Amino acid sequence: MKRKTSYSRLVVRGLVYLVAVLIALWILIPIYLITIAAFSPKDVIYSWPKSLFPQTISLETLKFFVSAQYVLPSLRNSVVVALLTLVISLVIGAPAGYALARYIFRGKDIFRIMILSTRAFPIVILSIPLAVTFMKWGLYDNLISVAILHVAMALPTTILVTSSVFVGVSKELEEAATVFGCSRVQAFTRVALPLALPGLAASAIFTFVLSWNEVFAATILTLQNRTLPARLFIQLAASPLPFRFAGGFFILIPAITFMFFIRRYLFSLWGITLK
Amino acid sequence: MKKYASLLMLGAIVIGLLAACAPQTVTVTVEVPVKETVEVPVERTVEVPVEVTPTPVDYGKVTFISTQCVPVEEAEKMRGVILADFPGQVEFVPADYATFEDTVLAEVKAGKGTIDVIGALHGQFPTLLAAGALQDVSPLLDEVKDRGIPEAYMELGKLGTDTQYFIPWMQATYIVAANKQALDYLPAGADPESLTWEQYRDWAKNIYEATGEKKVGFPVNGLLHRFLEGYIYPSYTGGMVTTFKSPEAVEMWKFVKDLWQYVHPESMSYEFMQEPLMSEEVWVAWDHTARLINAFKERPDDFLALPSPSGPKGLGFMPVIVGLAMPVTAPNPEGGKALIEYMTRPETQITTLREVGFFPAIQVDFPGYVAPGIRAQGEAVTKQAAASNAIPAMLPVGLGPRSGEINKIYRDAFTRIVINDEDIETVLEEEAANLQTLLNETGAPCWPPDPPSEGPCQVK
Numbered sequence: 001m002k003r004k005t006s007y008s009r010l011v012v013r014g015l016v017y018l019v020a021v022l023i024a025l026w027i028l029i030p031i032y033l034i035t036i037a038a039f040s041p042k043d044v045i046y047s048w049p050k051s052l053f054p055q056t057i058s059l060e061t062l063k064f065f066v067s068a069q070y071v072l073p074s075l076r077n078s079v080v081v082a083l084l085t086l087v088i089s090l091v092i093g094a095p096a097g098y099a100l101a102r103y104i105f106r107g108k109d110i111f112r113i114m115i116l117s118t119r120a121f122p123i124v125i126l127s128i129p130l131a132v133t134f135m136k137w138g139l140y141d142n143l144i145s146v147a148i149l150h151v152a153m154a155l156p157t158t159i160l161v162t163s164s165v166f167v168g169v170s171k172e173l174e175e176a177a178t179v180f181g182c183s184r185v186q187a188f189t190r191v192a193l194p195l196a197l198p199g200l201a202a203s204a205i206f207t208f209v210l211s212w213n214e215v216f217a218a219t220i221l222t223l224q225n226r227t228l229p230a231r232l233f234i235q236l237a238a239s240p241l242p243f244r245f246a247g248g249f250f251i252l253i254p255a256i257t258f259m260f261f262i263r264r265y266l267f268s269l270w271g272i273t274l275k
Numbered sequence: 276m277k278k279y280a281s282l283l284m285l286g287a288i289v290i291g292l293l294a295a296c297a298p299q300t301v302t303v304t305v306e307v308p309v310k311e312t313v314e315v316p317v318e319r320t321v322e323v324p325v326e327v328t329p330t331p332v333d334y335g336k337v338t339f340i341s342t343q344c345v346p347v348e349e350a351e352k353m354r355g356v357i358l359a360d361f362p363g364q365v366e367f368v369p370a371d372y373a374t375f376e377d378t379v380l381a382e383v384k385a386g387k388g389t390i391d392v393i394g395a396l397h398g399q400f401p402t403l404l405a406a407g408a409l410q411d412v413s414p415l416l417d418e419v420k421d422r423g424i425p426e427a428y429m430e431l432g433k434l435g436t437d438t439q440y441f442i443p444w445m446q447a448t449y450i451v452a453a454n455k456q457a458l459d460y461l462p463a464g465a466d467p468e469s470l471t472w473e474q475y476r477d478w479a480k481n482i483y484e485a486t487g488e489k490k491v492g493f494p495v496n497g498l499l500h501r502f503l504e505g506y507i508y509p510s511y512t513g514g515m516v517t518t519f520k521s522p523e524a525v526e527m528w529k530f531v532k533d534l535w536q537y538v539h540p541e542s543m544s545y546e547f548m549q550e551p552l553m554s555e556e557v558w559v560a561w562d563h564t565a566r567l568i569n570a571f572k573e574r575p576d577d578f579l580a581l582p583s584p585s586g587p588k589g590l591g592f593m594p595v596i597v598g599l600a601m602p603v604t605a606p607n608p609e610g611g612k613a614l615i616e617y618m619t620r621p622e623t624q625i626t627t628l629r630e631v632g633f634f635p636a637i638q639v640d641f642p643g644y645v646a647p648g649i650r651a652q653g654e655a656v657t658k659q660a661a662a663s664n665a666i667p668a669m670l671p672v673g674l675g676p677r678s679g680e681i682n683k684i685y686r687d688a689f690t691r692i693v694i695n696d697e698d699i700e701t702v703l704e705e706e707a708a709n710l711q712t713l714l715n716e717t718g719a720p721c722w723p724p725d726p727p728s729e730g731p732c733q734v735k
Contacts, residue, residue: 043550043554064347064351065347068347068351069351069354070354127377128377128380128381128384131377131378131381131382131385132381132384132385135381135382135385136385136387140385140389141389219374220374220381223338223340223366223368223378223389223390224338224366224389234345234370234371234374235346235347235369236347237371238345238346238371239346239347239348240346240348240546240550241546241550243346243347243348247347
């Protein structure tokens with residue numbers, strides 16, 4: 001009897017690992033293929049059958065992106081917009097999430113739904129009016145305007161994620177802090193905030209990636225100060241395959257790097273510690 | 276506490292970045308003739324003439340949005356080479372048609388613009404004109420009148436009105452590139468300079484039977500729809516739209532299926548034919564001149580440029596005219612006009628041909644320094660247009676923002692008939708209905724090679 005349970009436990013464990021490996025492969029295989037294609041010479045990319053391992057390494061197409069005039073400024077634009085979006089949406093979203101988690105107020109449920117409703121508008125339909133409005137306000141072709149729109153897109157998730165993070169931080173701890181002489185603000189900054197940090201980091205990743213990958217708003221609101229994906233997206237769609245791989249790799253790397261740095265916070269959210 | 280500190284650090288980094296990335300101010304130095312007042316003991320004010328060396332004119336910042344030269348390499352050539360000698364700072368913004376149109380229309384609606392010059396296909400201008408977005412560029416006519424732009428092209432620039440709205444900038448078309456090794460397999464008696472599509476198929480068949488390889492390619496993942504709309508349809512049926520489901524069209528599709536047995540299977544993934552040509556994966560390929568140019572540039576001795584083959588009704592081909600216009604909201608109209616004048620200069624036109632493979636819209640003599648391969652390509656283009664049986668087919672006009680949909684209909688018909696092996700008549704009947712709906716909803720009248728129509732063009 002006992003042996004049977006341990007056997008089935010083993011099977012379950014094996015299945016869990018199998019699923020985990022499959023999910024990891026699901027994400028890693030395309031990244032791997034993009035990477036080797038980005039480092040391959042042009043004729044290898046067109047050759048058939050394709051090899052799963054790079055035979056010759058070439059920096060030809062990647063070099064093009066590094067030397068293309070607009071790439072570095074666009075990359076800078078992307079980073080600025082993503083960080084602006086991240087900061088603004090946390091500054092606005094985290095207090096809203098905190099309020100939703102801690103206080104009971106009239107219309108709370110409606111508020112919760114209203115937040116989500118902003119995501120119900122298809123941005124494609126709004127494109128021309130949005131661009132016209134930003135132009136009239138003198139905000140056109142400006143990184144702030146792109147960040148504002150990205151914040152609008154990211155806020156619903158930021159608010160809902162942070163509110164559930166703060167729900168998870170025990171209210172009693174904050175109350176205990178006030179008992180020991182902390183003010184309301186101190187109790188928040190010294191007790192609730194550090195405990196909520198991993199969750200906030202997770203929501204920050206979502207926001208960063210959303211802004212990093214967003215192409216449509218960035219294209220319609222800017223002309224010269226485009227973010228890298230906005231600038232490359234249109235051009236890559238019309239470019240030969242080798243440039244698509246190199247461009248894809250080029251867009252991928254900064255996002256992966258960012259996640260690598262922030263992952264420790266994410267892991268501590270799941271109770272895993274990395275030293 | 277440590278985490279809290281690192282959060283602070285992150286904040287500090289962000290603020291630092293923001294400060295570093297504040298918009299940079301561009302300082303423009305303008306030389307103003309200086310009047311100096313010099314006090315002379317005689318108490319007389321003397322104007323001292325200050326020597327002003329003639330400074331080259333600077334047109335300042337000119338923003339140039341274009342639906343052409345979008346691929347990364349072409350755009351880089353535009354910025355780095357073609358626009359480099361313009362006396363001013365040109366910001367070249369390549370855009371897909373949808374973004375291009377949204378941006379121009381939004382600027383016109385806002386009454387405040389950043390774009391000075393628009394470069395687009397002939398068929399992409401009518402929607403902008405309808406929205407009142409285009410400026411009259413007649414003042415430029417004087418400057419470009421001795422450039423030898425064909426009258427017919429200038430007429431296109433009036434978009435059916437009496438006002439000049441765009442100046443022809445460059446042209447392109449589609450031709451055949453052939454590796455010289457393939458010439459050994461030409462069908463007996465065939466002249467590569469004036470092939471028929473049937474001979475083209477026999478050529479593909481000969482190569483396959485002799486080498487065991489399918490060495491003829493088409494850009495199915497690229498501009499295949501232009502092959503269908505502008506080449507094979509007019510060559511076999513004499514029309515593009517009206518003859519969509521005619522008995523001749525049925526014969527034509529049977530021919531395409533027959534030809535397809537000898538076409539390289541990787542054609543499904545080809546976007547630009549220059550790469551498979553250079554890797555010798557294919558020997559013979561049909562494509563846009565700008566998408567073949569690298570093969571001719573890099574290995575002029577190995578490749579021949581041939582006019583497209585002809586069919587029972589003639590040699591259907593698609594001349595592509597690209598024009599330059601200015602939006603009504605251009606913030607730097609003087610710079611815009613200067614840029615249009617610059618782009619139509621013979622030397623700029625030659626550079627454009629050399630760098631991105633678009634042919635001059637003006638009369639030019641190809642100077643000696645144009646690579647032999649490109650010269651050959653130019654000759655093939657001229658031969659194609661001048662063929663006695665030529666049937667010029669225009670890019671779809673009048674469909675406005677829905678011009679992409681017509682391409683989908685032709686491509687769908689291709690996929691269903693040739694790839695999925697569906698019944699030709701059924702597919703043509705169904706896709707013709709889609710085509711008619713599109714024409715009715717946009718109200719587009721027929722365009723060449725179909726005879727002019729009153730009201731929306733009708734599929735017969």
